[in-house]
Amino acid sequence: MTTTAGTTAGTGLVRPYGDTTGDGMVQVSFTLPLPHDKVAEGAAAQLAQKMGMDPALVVHAKAVGEGFTFFVVYGRVHHLVDPSTVEVVERDYPLLTPKEANAAVKEGLRRRLVVVGACIGTDAHTVGIDAICNIKGFAGEKGLEYYRELKVVNLGAQVSVPELVARAQEEAADAVLVSQVVTQRDAHLHNVRETVAAFREAWPDETRPLLVAGGPRFDETMAGELGVDRVFSRGTTPGEVASFLVHRLVTARRGATVGQAS
Ligand code: B12
Structure with a gap:
């Protein structure tokens, strides 16, 4: 009925x-x-x-x-x-305003948090990574460059994986944001897997930058399968990304340290 x-x-x-x-x-x-x-x-x-x-x-x-x-x-x-029966990735961190994110980084990290972003492989679709990184932002929210306590290095389009690794090392990146829009022949999945392998080779697990993949045709439930720390998909806003970075790189780590010490 x-x-x-x-x-x-x-x-x-x-x-x-x-x-x-x-x-x-x-x-x-x-x-x-x-x-x-x-x-x-x-x-x-x-x-x-x-x-x-x-x-x-x-x-x-x-x-x-x-x-x-x-x-x-x-x-x-x-x-x-x-x-x-639908499985989704729910946001498991608080949404912060830029002011709150800046304050958390300043207090918890005592230095600027370094973010390197790039659209990798042959993909030239930079609008998505720019929407997240550039100061003008997206959907009424300012981009990561607006956050005083974030240092953002946006490498733009068609960045090769070795270039990305080299720049992340040079900048001592805390987080690396990888954008993939073109999905022909699963290029987005291959490129992210290649990035993950290169990052695993270049850094030991404890010091490896947080690896975030994003693009309109990613399935957010695939983070584990791809080996990245988080996947963001259609309609992501800069505030969500900033809040996630602060949560994983500052708040959760401080919480862990406090927890271990007590
Ligand atoms: C603009 C555009 C272009 C521009 C790109 C200009 C530029 N500087 O970016 C130009 C004209 C260059 C272009 C070229 C091509 N394009 Co094009 N393009 C588009 C179009 C119309 C819009 C994409 C866009 O800007 N969206 C707006 C942004 C804001 O959205 P977004 O990318 O999804 O980003 C959001 C989220 O996904 C997320 N996000 C994205 N990246 C990341 C990364 C991180 C870390 C995080 C956290 C979040 C995140 O946050 C963003 C904000 O919410 C789409 C169709 C469409 N309507 O989507 C086709 C489209 C993507 N293009 C397509 C194709 C096929 C091409 C070409 C191959 C065409 C050709 N034959 O030459 C070339 C490829 C060039 C190349 N080497 O990559 C196809 C891809 C199909 C597929 N299966 O992969 C699409 C879907 C069109 C179609 N329906 O066929 N394109």
Whole structure:
């Protein structure tokens, strides 16, 4: 039984909706390596049916270059999803204002906290790392360069892993921020793994800079699998990153020292 809110009564299960609540309608888009004709449209509908859409209606088809067609298909799925089984990375540190972050670094570290950022590999998409690092910031928040107690070295685009290691060593970085936007052939995952391996080789675990990866198509639950300390994804704000760095590099470490001493 489906309630008007699109949830299945009492179970917490939900289904998507398009025209009327709980109707199961979804829209997907994809490209097939076929010239645009009726056969191609039929193939698109067949693919959507095999993906579980029934009925599946091709609502848009457009030739994109020779021998390829882009499709949008609208149709009904019958699947239910259970939000209670979804795994997410919840923020496990307090959000600090720049003033609070500066005060914590000043008191806890007694020197500026050094952050090196870069967009690595052949990736030239710097808008994301700039949104986090540059003073002008993102989403109404100032970037890390605004924080008086942070020294930010933003290396920009297409930085090689050896260059990143060398600069992190030279700057005695406390944290290194790696941005990856292009995901073709899983380049973002390969590049981050290469970075992790290089950092493990260059530093012993106890002194290795905190390694943070970010970009719109990362799955935040993948930090452990990739070997980084944290993954940030779409819509990250500079304040979240600053708060995380202060938490891991200052507050939590001080807490550990205090705890050990007592
Ligand atoms: C602008 C842009 C470009 C510009 C980049 C200019 C620049 N200086 O950055 C130019 C024109 C150069 C460009 C080129 C290309 N692009 Co482009 N580009 C885009 C576009 C339109 C916007 C990206 C962007 O700026 N987003 C805004 C920022 C603020 O968002 P963000 O990057 O997600 O960053 C946020 C978070 O992810 C996070 N974050 C990001 N990095 C980090 C790092 C850390 C440490 C942390 C904590 C957080 C964090 O914080 C940020 C703020 O919230 C996207 C499509 C789109 N709408 O997203 C395509 C897109 C990324 N580009 C794409 C492609 C394919 C290319 C090219 C290969 C095209 C070509 N054939 O030449 C080239 C590649 C060039 C190269 N060598 O990398 C594809 C990538 C597809 C894929 N599967 O990987 C996209 C998705 C477009 C598409 N739909 O096909 N591109």
